[in-house]
Amino acid sequence: MPDPIVECIPNFSEARRPDVVEQIMSAIRSVNGIHILDHHSDLDHNRTVVTYVGTPGAVEEAAFQAIKTAGKLINLDQHTGEHPRIGATDVVPFVPISGVTMQECVEMARRLGKRVGDELSIPVYLYEAAAARPERQNLENIRRGEYEALKIEMGVNPDRNPDFGPSKVSTAGATVIGARAPLIAFNIYLTTNDVTIAQKIARSVRNSSGGFRYVKALGLLVEGRAQVSMNLTNFRQTPVFRVMEAVRSEAARYGVAVHHSELVGLIPQDALRDSAAWYLQLDGFEPDQILEEKLNQVRLEKAAVPAIPGKDFLDQLSAETPTPGGGAAAAYAGSAAASLVSMVARLTIGKKKYAAVESRMKLIIEQSEALRLKLLTSMQEDSAAFEAFITASKLPKETQEEQTQRAQEMEKATRTAIDVPIKTAEQALQAMQLALEVAEAGNINAISDAGSAGELAKAAITAAGYNVRINCQGLTDSSTARNYMEKVRGIEKSAADILARLRTVLSTRGNFPLE
Structure with a gap:
């Protein structure tokens, strides 16, 4: 299957300073896997609209970086323009394009909203499909009175308080984040x-x-x-x-x-097709009567080779290169565990039988999806840590000063090479706990998937532990090495306890013959 694709169309309250617009776009481009499709700056509106696509994780991270950059560079107290606005980054909609559901875009919006509120102290409102309150589905209701009214009413009128972040606006204003269909x-x-x-x-x-x-x-x-x-x-x-x-x-x-x-x-192309057919009064018009459309179908038929999920990473893993290695594989397994947790929770939501746990399952999805993305990031960090160690080992060592500098850099790189799998293990442990929860209360028909999530997370912790152990041998500070080992053993002990509880649930609730 091809990678899932999400579109994001953030609107920024700036068009008259090209350098500011370029810095915001650079923040979006800085995230791997992002493709900017279009940007439109209107001087009268004093507003720039950027359209970009990518995988869900990349799109979400790019939105955060753009909001962070715009918040530093745009002062709403000094902003004028024809278009209504309440924030430096005024609105950020996520649109499902392919391989992604609207519900997943809603989860992206809520996760991003919480992060923006917590880390950037920018008030965030959720709108459209992600709205937490019915009256906030409509963007116009949130923008009522614009930034100037919001400054006065937020924190005073409870109806104007945000869904995330402080109930007070700075010069960056507030940001509206949501999920919607193509507009x-x-x-x-x-x-x-x-x-x-x-x-x-x-x-x-x-x-x-x-x-x-x-x-x-x-x-x-x-x-x-x-x-x-x-x-x-x-x-x-x-x-x-x-x-x-x-x-x-x-x-x-x-x-x-x-x-x-x-x-x-x-x-969307369909919108133009419909307009062309209507204005030309074409009777019985079909899309494949368009030459380019027909040619594209031929290309797709020729290129229709079944894609193997994860093949690119596994090809890299099997190559005769040191990276990616066991640490990245551990994070990959942990990410797969978190993904299975999300699946079981989603299969539980909307079922009458599980109405009592629906709110908890929605929260679990937010937590497991955040873990999935963090563990995917850990895959890259693990390879980068090893490469940093190799770079340090190649530093010159002719003089005493060079030897000291090289030793310090290698020690620093070794600690990073330990910190990354430690973090992987901690995140995998969180995924294990969530796997236990969905096994205990989630859809009984997916309990084997919950069990698989737990076992994969345990494997991730074991593999990460091996990477910690081998790297600890390279530390010159023995007390630091002991602290790391105590930490990883504590994680492994907690994982063993959770796995024992999980297997008990599989045996009792799932009626699994585990012995």
Whole structure:
């Protein structure tokens, strides 16, 4: 199977300082596996919209780095622009593209929201599918009064307090994070500078005023021209061409016309197909009548070689190179354990029989997914630690000073090479505890998966322990080596206790003949 893909479209309250926009985009690019597809800066709105894709873990990390960077560089007390906003990073939506469910994007939003609140002290609101409160599903409700009102009301009016982070805004404002279906940001410019006409048309087409169900609209003055600025939240139910014709018709009532339109960010291909077929009045049109679409089908058929999950990492592991090695394999096993925990918890949610434990299972998913991503990161850190040790060992040693410097660097690198598997073992132990919980209370039909999670986590701890032991032999400080060994033995003892309890649950609740 191909890697799962998530799209993220963060909106930043800056467009007039290109250097700031570039620093934010650099923060996004700094995360491996991220591909920026588009960015759009509007000077009148003073707003930049970036569209990027990647695997869920990479997309989530890139969003955090972007929020962190924007929070340092953008001061809302000094910001002006036509577009409503409450934060330096105003809104961050996650959109499932392939191999990812909406629920997984919701979990990403909640996990990121908590991290932003805890680590950056930026208030965070959850919206759309991730909303913790029904009235916060709609972004407009959260943005009411914008940053200026939020500064006054947050911490005073409980309805304005955030879902995560402090109940007080700094100059970075607040950030809205959520999960939603693909959205089309579509602006129509009119042949007039009378913004009241654009406002009247926006009122007639937007859902909140009785217009189209899946349209949000504002009337703005942009570049000296009246603009109807819209978000189409479900183009299949409310097609682009229908909205365009409604705006055109309304504009004619006021004696003006459509001058031109623009997209902010990307648009799904199906939306353009639908519009082309409608305007050309094509009867019985099928997508595969498009030449490029047909050619793409041929390419896909030729390239349809079944992908083996994890093959790339396993190929690297089997190669005659020292990295990745046992430490990375330990983290890989731990990540697989956390993934199985998530699976069992998800198979429990929504089942009437397990309603009493549903809230706990949702929390377990957040915890196990965070562990899964941390353990995947540990895989890379383990290889980097070994490479750092090799680099230190190659330092010159001709003089006494060089020998001392080399010894210090090797000692430092050795400690890092121990710290990483220790961390892996600690994280795998947490995954084991969660495996025990889902085995005890989760969907009985998936109890074998919970058991497998526990055994994989135990294997990860054992393998990580071997890496700690061999690296401890390279330490010159014997007391430090003893402390490390005591720590890893404590983790192994806890793991053995959990595994014994897990096997008891499998034997009793799952009726497994383990002997």
